[in-house]
Amino acid sequence: MDRRKLIPIVLVLALAIAGAWYFGAFGKGSDGELQLYGNVDVRQVDLSFRSGGQIAEMAVDEGDRVKQGDILARLDLDPLNNRLAETDAQIGVAEANLAKLRNGSRPQEIAQAQARYSAAQAELTRARAEYDRRRPLVESGAISRSLWDQTTAQLRAAQAQAAEAQQALSLVRQGPRAEDIAAARAQLGSAQAMRNSIRTDIEDTALVAPESGVVMTRAVEPGAVVQPTQTVLSLSIDRPLRVRGWIGEPDMWRISPGMAVEVSTDGNPRTYKGKIASISPRAEFTPRTVQTESLRADLVYSIQVIVSDPDDALRQGQPVTIRVPGARTAKDK
Numbered sequence: 200m201d202r203r204k205l206i207p208i209v210l211v212l213a214l215a216i217a218g219a220w221y222f223g224a225f226g227k228g229s230d231g232e233l234q235l236y237g238n239v240d241v242r243q244v245d246l247s248f249r250s251g252g253q254i255a256e257m258a259v260d261e262g263d264r265v266k267q268g269d270i271l272a273r274l275d276l277d278p279l280n281n282r283l284a285e286t287d288a289q290i291g292v293a294e295a296n297l298a299k300l301r302n303g304s305r306p307q308e309i310a311q312a313q314a315r316y317s318a319a320q321a322e323l324t325r326a327r328a329e330y331d332r333r334r335p336l337v338e339s340g341a342i343s344r345s346l347w348d349q350t351t352a353q354l355r356a357a358q359a360q361a362a363e364a365q366q367a368l369s370l371v372r373q374g375p376r377a378e379d380i381a382a383a384r385a386q387l388g389s390a391q392a393m394r395n396s397i398r399t400d401i402e403d404t405a406l407v408a409p410e411s412g413v414v415m416t417r418a419v420e421p422g423a424v425v426q427p428t429q430t431v432l433s434l435s436i437d438r439p440l441r442v443r444g445w446i447g448e449p450d451m452w453r454i455s456p457g458m459a460v461e462v463s464t465d466g467n468p469r470t471y472k473g474k475i476a477s478i479s480p481r482a483e484f485t486p487r488t489v490q491t492e493s494l495r496a497d498l499v500y501s502i503q504v505i506v507s508d509p510d511d512a513l514r515q516g517q518p519v520t521i522r523v524p525g526a527r528t529a530k531d532k
Contacts, residue, residue, distance in 0.1 A: 237444030
């Protein structure tokens with residue numbers, strides 16, 4: 200027989216076989232029960248501390264089931280407590296300094312500055328009187344030039360001291376500058392921010408379970424020094440239990456979110472209940488993880504199923520069969 204005549208026959212047979220595989224893998228026709236395949240989703244989170252330190256306690260071991268909010272591990276608190284005490288002392292100093300500036304000068308300080316100014320004024324009066332008394336004497340030669348120069352220097356020094364005392368009295372009366380108060384307030388705020396940061400680090404010394412699940416890996420032991428973001432424990436999150444299934448493009452019209460499904464696994468007589476939570480809006484090629492002998496090149500859409508009554512017999516990564524009893528049929532079109 201001519202080989203060219205065999206080509207159409209082979210193509211027809213291939214399409215027939217492909218159709219048989221499709222209906223066996225992704226459904227049983229538009230009028231039959233819809234049966235899909237997939238796997239239990241693997242949901243795992245690696246837990247770590249946000250700050251480094253030495254492990255003081257590991258409260259769980261591999262295989263332990265934990266609840267959301269359980270404390271799984273702790274870091275040594277001593278270094279952070281020491282830093283907190285030091286920061287509290289700095290805050291005390293900053294608060295006292297700010298209060299001092301806000302309160303301004305005390306009456307005693309003003310009186311002290313006034314007394315110094317009065318003394319400087321008295322000295323200036325004495326120096327000026329001595330200057331006036333000796334001026335005629337130096338002109339007549341009754342006193343030496345060196346004594347006159349000394350008298351002049353004493354007057355100038357008294358004038359400078361009086362001016363300085365006057366300015367000091369003015370500053371004490373006016374009180375601290377606004378800039379100094381602002382700087383003291385900023386210094387206090389910086390110390391308070393440091394304390395808040397340390398308190399956050401103290402809270403982070405407790406590693407808390409973000410979700411309920413099972414401890415898969417215990418990566419470190421008490422006494423080990425860990426760095427920030429270094430994995431300490433790995434937690435498998437199995438509630439809610441999610442199943443990832445796949446449906447061929449020709450059967451997309453038969454399902455919708457919210458439909459009830461039945462989930463089963465090989466060797467387990469129990470049938471689990473669930474519902475379709477979502478359907479992917481994007482098509483993709485059949486993944487290798489689909490447990491079927493279907494055509495690998497067909498485009499499929501992923502669906503997510505939430506199992507409402509899971510137990511420990513349904514494990515992550517396990518292949519499952521998904522039946523959709525309420526799938527639409529040709530009569531529903």
